[in-house]
Amino acid sequence: MKDSSEQLAVSIAIARATRVRRAVILMASVTPRRSRPIEQESAAVAPLSEAKQLETLLELQRDLALEGDIDKVLLRITLAATTLLDAERATLYVVDQTRNEIWSQALTEGREIRLPLDGQSLAAEVARTGALLRIDEPYADPRFDPSVDSRTGYRTRSILVVPIDSRDDRRIGILQVVNHAEGPFRPEDERYAVSLATSAGIALEYVQLSTDLAAERLRVVKVGEEERHRLARDLHDGVAQTLANAALGIELAQRRAKQDVPGAIADLGQLRGRLLESQKGLRDILFALRPLVLEDGGLGAAARALAERINGQNGSHVVARRVDAERRFAPEVEAGAFTVIREAANNAIKTGRAAEVSIDVYEDGGAVVAMVEDNGKGFDVASTLRDYASRGSLGLLQMRESARLIGAQLSLDSSPGQGTRVRLRIPFA
Numbered sequence: 022m023k024d025s026s027e028q029l030a031v032s033i034a035i036a037r038a039t040r041v042r043r044a045v046i047l048m049a050s051v052t053p054r055r056s057r058p059i060e061q062e063s064a065a066v067a068p069l070s071e072a073k074q075l076e077t078l079l080e081l082q083r084d085l086a087l088e089g090d091i092d093k094v095l096l097r098i099t100l101a102a103t104t105l106l107d108a109e110r111a112t113l114y115v116v117d118q119t120r121n122e123i124w125s126q127a128l129t130e131g132r133e134i135r136l137p138l139d140g141q142s143l144a145a146e147v148a149r150t151g152a153l154l155r156i157d158e159p160y161a162d163p164r165f166d167p168s169v170d171s172r173t174g175y176r177t178r179s180i181l182v183v184p185i186d187s188r189d190d191r192r193i194g195i196l197q198v199v200n201h202a203e204g205p206f207r208p209e210d211e212r213y214a215v216s217l218a219t220s221a222g223i224a225l226e227y228v229q230l231s232t233d234l235a236a237e238r239l240r241v242v243k244v245g246e247e248e249r250h251r252l253a254r255d256l257h258d259g260v261a262q263t264l265a266n267a268a269l270g271i272e273l274a275q276r277r278a279k280q281d282v283p284g285a286i287a288d289l290g291q292l293r294g295r296l297l298e299s300q301k302g303l304r305d306i307l308f309a310l311r312p313l314v315l316e317d318g319g320l321g322a323a324a325r326a327l328a329e330r331i332n333g334q335n336g337s338h339v340v341a342r343r344v345d346a347e348r349r350f351a352p353e354v355e356a357g358a359f360t361v362i363r364e365a366a367n368n369a370i371k372t373g374r375a376a377e378v379s380i381d382v383y384e385d386g387g388a389v390v391a392m393v394e395d396n397g398k399g400f401d402v403a404s405t406l407r408d409y410a411s412r413g414s415l416g417l418l419q420m421r422e423s424a425r426l427i428g429a430q431l432s433l434d435s436s437p438g439q440g441t442r443v444r445l446r447i448p449f450a
Contacts, residue, residue: 091224091225091227092126092127094224095113095126095127095221095224095225096127096129098113098127098196098217098220098221098224099111099112099113099127099128099129099196100129101217102196102198102214102217103129103198105213105217106181106198106201106206106210106213106214107201107202107203108181108198108199108200108201108202108206109199109200109202110128110129110130110131110198110199110200111128111129111196111197111198111199112125112127112128112129112131112134112144112196112197112199113125113126113127113128113185113194113195113196113197113221114126114134114136114144114148114194114195114196114197115193115194115225116138116148116192116193116194116195117138118138121137121138121139122135122136122137122138123135123136123138123144123145123148123194123195124136126194131173134169136166140166141164141166142164142165142166143156143159143162143164143165143166143180143182143197144182144195144197146164146182147182147183147184147195148184148192148195151184151186151192152184153181153182153183153184153211153214153215154180154181154182155180155181155182155205155206155208155210155211156179156180156181156182157179157204157205157206158179159177159178159179159180160177165177165180177199177200178200178201178204179199179200179201179204179205179206180197180198180199180200180206181197181198181199181201181206181210181211181214182195182196182197182198183195183196183197183198183211183214183215183217183218184218185218185221185222185225186218186222187222187225187226188222188226193222193225193226194218194221194222194225196214196217196218196221198214247416247418247419252306252310255302255306256306259299259302259303259306260299260302260303260306263295263296263298263299263302264296264299266295267292267295267296267299270288270289270291270292270295271289271292273288274288274289274292305330308326308327308330309363311356312326312327312359314326315355315356315359316352319346319347319348319349319355320346320350320355320358320359320362320382320389320391321344321345321346321347321382323355323359323362324341324344324359324362324380324382324391325341325344327359327362327363327366327380328340328341328366328380329341331366331367331370334370335370335371335374336376337369337370337375337376337377337378338376338377338378339366339370339378339379339380340377340378340379340380341379341380341381341382342379342380342381343381343382343383344380344381344382344383345382345383345384346382346383346384346389347384348384348389348449350389350447353427354427354428354429354447357423357424357426357427357429358389358391358423358427358429358445358447360419360420360423361391361420361423361424361429361431361443361445362380362382362391362393362445364416364419364420364423365393365420365441365443366378366380366393367416368416368417368441369393369395369397369441372397373395373397373398373399373400373440373441374397374398375395375396375397375398375440375441376396376397377395377396378393378394378395378397379393379394379395380392380393381393381394385446387448387449387450388446388447388448388449389446389447389449390444390445390446390447391444391445391447392442392443392444392445393441393442393443394440394441394442394443395440395441395442396440397440397441398437398438398440399435399436399437399438399439399440399441400435400436400437400441401435401436401437402433402434402435402436405417417433420443424445427447428447428448429445429446429447429448430445430446431443431444431445431446432444432446
């Protein structure tokens with residue numbers, strides 16, 4: 022409601038100033054300049070000053086939309102603050118919650134300033150409370166910290182401090198303007214300061230979104246890189262080694278055949294068995310990348326095929342316990358969900374050393390639930406997630422990222438010696 026009122030006030034002021042300007046232009050065209058009374062000249066100048074302020078504000082919004090450098094954007098806002106509010110200095114602080122401080126990311130004069138968020142300063146006060154402050158006599162206010170003036174020799178005579186909030190009402194910065202040219206700041210100055218703070222909030226939020234996007238891209242790259250490394254390992258340790266050994270075995274069989282044909286035939290028979298085993302390993306890799314049954318039959322059919330394929334590995338008994346979901350999703354959603362199921366089942370067999378592994382895929386209300394449960398050795402979820410990346414394996418991270426990217430909820434329930442349950446909930450919409 023507050024933003025709407027401010028926008029309405031600005032719109033009314035723009036309209037009023039535009040009418041005044043048109044009137045002045047009209048009077049100038051019909052009235053000789055020498056015959057215009059002095060009183061009329063004075064009356065025309067004041068509204069034009071407000072029009073110029075609004076015009077500057079609108080030009081600022083246009084320039085900010087075209088500028089991609091955040092430092093230039095914030096400096097432009099602080100410079101505009103000194104111009105619009107007829108002030109000597111302006112500083113734009115950014116709230117750093119991790120360090121419990123605010124720091125000057127943009128300022129018109131001086132060096133970088135860092136202030137404790139819980140310390141004594143007007144900027145920190147606004148950062149904590151979110152209340153706009155207009156102080157006519159800073160030295161008479163107990164919240165004012167005169168130490169900066171003492172170090173620099175500067176004298177703060179008046180100050181206007183405005184909170185900078187994000188769209189979800191998080192405090193992300195503070196705009197501080199110092200020393201109005203005519204003494205104290207006026208009540209109408211608050212409106213322009215709030216508009217500038219809103220622009221700064223949009224710019225800072227854009228930076229945060231860009232940072233989050235970069236982090237998300239990095240996570241996706243890590244997951245993809247881990248999958249490529251695992252594929253390369255499987256191909257090298259399985260298919261590539263078998264083919265190399267087969268080539269050598271064929272060469273040896275050729276030499277042996279000159280003297281012992283039955284023995285050479287027996288060697289070739291063994292090579293054939295190893296090649297067939299390698300063929301099965303290659304099919305397993307292709308199944309892990311993108312099983313055709315997932316495209317044809319959906320998540321349930323792919324889960325049943327997975328259980329059949331890995332049943333017996335490392336002595337584990339893997340069964341599709343409850344697989345009756347018929348709901349289909351977009352191909353990328355089903356692929357992401359299958360990645361979670363496959364990773365959970367492989368972890369149960371290889372890492373958990375589980376004797377029994379069950380896979381469920383069923384509908385529950387407005388979602389499909391996929392669950393992998395085992396009776397393996399289990400693990401401490403919190404400590405494992407905390408140290409997983411540093412240990413050089415990103416399997417759990419891959420499950421979490423796959424779930425997040427498809428909009429599903431992933432839960433891990435495990436403890437040492439108690440097995441593991443991985444539950445994925447995929448909403449219909």
